[in-house]
Amino acid sequence: MYNMERLGTEFSPELVELANVVATAGEMVRVSKIVPSGITDVPGKGLVTTADISSDEYLRTGLQKIYAGAPIVSEESGQALDGQLTEAVIIDPIDGTRWRKDGGDLWTVTAAVVKGGELFQAVTYRPETDELWYGQLGEGAYSLTRNGRKKLKTGSETKLEKVKVGVGANMSSLATRKAMSGLLVGLVERSRGPYVLASTALELAWVAQNIVLAADVHPHAKSWDTAAGKLFVNEAGGVATGWNGNKDIFTPGLVAAANIELHRQLLDLVYDCYQA
Structure with a gap:
């Protein structure tokens, strides 16, 4: 269990509760058994398993007690928000479901809190390595492992x-794959190359932590993919925005980078190479 001593006394008690709910959901998913009959391939969305549904239900129940009255936006609920909410809790019960199904470890459970129209708190937990990323607006972002905490x-x-x-993308349609081809070619030509984890939350945590990746792009990313990671990157000194450089939380798309110079170059690349 997490407490103020482990996470840091600069953080609110609600963040500690958030971390415990997310971590417990992650452990439930880690020990769960996923059988073929419990897997559905949803067109335009991807795999949904019984573990996704159970995690979603647990997160909802726990978070409604902490953030009473706040709308909960979840990948599994099927919500597609075109507008903006000023108060909300955004969750992804499993980010990287295919990794979990196949026995890999590059999957996470993630949650972020929107307060006053801004990303206020966030937690991402990687159960297979017992690693927690967390942060709060104005208080920084940290990783926590068995070896202690480290500021991002x-x-x-x-x-x-x-x-x-x-790089992330929904490759379910031919039109999308064609649009992505230009972006991928641009990244091959202008960077050291694209790196695909199929877990946007983990990619953003690594950008914030300066591990492997210095940037991340995803034209179709939803708020449950990006909200927590955006807060981590911004609190760690980087820049994380929507697809066109906007600060919208719920509009699809992500451009994140370790610093403003890289972010500007990525926006230029997106403008030049991606044709939706």
């Missing part, structure tokens, strides 16, 4: 050609 700080490299860029 993005990398200082400002040249796109010297960094790897995480």
